[in-house]
Amino acid sequence: MIQDYSTKWWAAFTCIAFLEAVLLMMLLSGQASIQLLIAIVIIAMLLFLIPRLDEVISLTFDRGKIDAKLSTLTKKITTTKSRTDKFLLLSIPKSMYETLKKIDAGKFGQYKMTERLERELYHLRDIGYVEAERIRDIPYEGNNLSEFVIITDSGKQFLDLRESIEKDGNS
Secondary structure (H helix, E strand, C coil): CHHHHHHHHHHHHHHHHHHHHHHHHHHHCCCCCHHHHHHHHHHHHHHHHHHHHHHHHHHHHCHHHHHHHHHHHHHHHHHHHHHHHHHHHHCCCHHHHHHHHHHHHCCCCCEECCHHHHHHHHHHHHCCCEEECCHHHCCCEECCHHHCEEECHHHHHHHHHHHHHHHHHHC
């Protein structure tokens, strides 16, 4: 069926090209007029548009296929978003997430620099979520860890994104 359309369009293209040539000959032979010039311009535009008519026709007749493809793409995007959200939620453990939230609050409270807390701080610093002068120089115990460690813009964006994902998951 597509080949049938193509044959018809090429036949129309050939006829219009022939008419264009005749009109150009008339123009060059001195029989020029405004109508002749307008006819030549219109035919030239048709010559340009005819090869694209197959694309327009296929879009018109294949609308159902386009809707089906869009539906499939929407499902794939939704699945990808869901997987990305899960990946983000699992990218750091809950305890590290809670540590980051406390640092963001600016009132971490009392702490003891356990091995686990130290590892969390190194990891959070390495991925760019917190900044600290030197983690090993932070006192072993203290009243507020937020005095030594601050959250970065990336860390705040992570918290915002994770909170929005958790809200969407609970909805």
